[in-house]
Amino acid sequence: MMIKIERNEKCPCDSGKKYKKCCYQDPEKNAEILRAAARSATREEMAAMLSSPLKVYRLKVKLLRMGMQEIGKEISRTMELTGRQTLYDLHLAIQDAFDWDNDHMFSFFMSGTLFDRETEYSGDPLGGHIVTGLGVPTHPASKTELRDLDLSEDARFLYLFDYGDELVHELLVAAMRDRNDDDRDLPMVVDEIGTPPDQYGDDEFYTGAAQ
Numbered sequence: 001m002m003i004k005i006e007r008n009e010k011c012p013c014d015s016g017k018k019y020k021k022c023c024y025q026d027p028e029k030n031a032e033i034l035r036a037a038a039r040s041a042t043r044e045e046m047a048a049m050l051s052s053p054l055k056v057y058r059l060k061v062k063l064l065r066m067g068m069q070e071i072g073k074e075i076s077r078t079m080e081l082t083g084r085q086t087l088y089d090l091h092l093a094i095q096d097a098f099d100w101d102n103d104h105m106f107s108f109f110m111s112g113t114l115f116d117r118e119t120e121y122s123g124d125p126l127g128g129h130i131v132t133g134l135g136v137p138t139h140p141a142s143k144t145e146l147r148d149l150d151l152s153e154d155a156r157f158l159y160l161f162d163y164g165d166e167l168v169h170e171l172l173v174a175a176m177r178d179r180n181d182d183d184r185d186l187p188m189v190v191d192e193i194g195t196p197p198d199q200y201g202d203d204e205f206y207t208g209a210a211q
């Protein structure tokens with residue numbers, strides 16, 4: 001880690017107590033402190049990270065194509081997640097919102113370019129890290145929280161589900177805000193446009209009859 005916290009020093013949470021008598025004893029709080037310590041170059045940076053409120057991300061997920069079939073009309077789901085949720089949580093939320101079967105591996109491409117290995121985060125249906133996947137090992141989706149990604153409003157990235165059938169989705173960060181006490185359990189779908197086709201359906205999307 002970048003910053004080493006001694007057990008006898010004052011707790012970074014500013015309680016005035018010693019670290020070993022304070023957050024060190026609370027696994028959840030301690031995890032936050034160790035995470036901030038690992039990501040900070042200075043104690044000021046660490047303090048700022050620890051005191052910054054958790055963000056809620058509003059993500060608009062649009063289905064772009066299924067296999068070779070481009071989706072001509074808008075089929076989208078807009079959902080909210082907290083910064084503490086992982087890309088695997090986001091995968092599960094998309095699966096649920098589009099009624100996919102969560103039966104294949106997936107990748108997010110944060111650069112917005114399909115198959116860009118440098119910015120690829122992948123996983124299998126149970127959240128495991130794919131070693132073979134599309135080639136070289138990529139970043140693990142289940143160990144990457146949304147707040148790790150430096151997302152900003154209007155950022156766009158891609159989600160590929162099923163490397164064989166290739167269901168390609170575009171994600172847009174539609175809004176970011178501080179989490180507040182009124183927030184219910186996230187993720188939550190907040191807007192729906194269009195009806196997703198069956199994942200394995202013999203319908204218009206596969207016969208080319210889509211309008």
Ligand SMILES: [Zn+2]
Nearest residue numbers: 011013022023
């Ligand atoms: Zn503390």
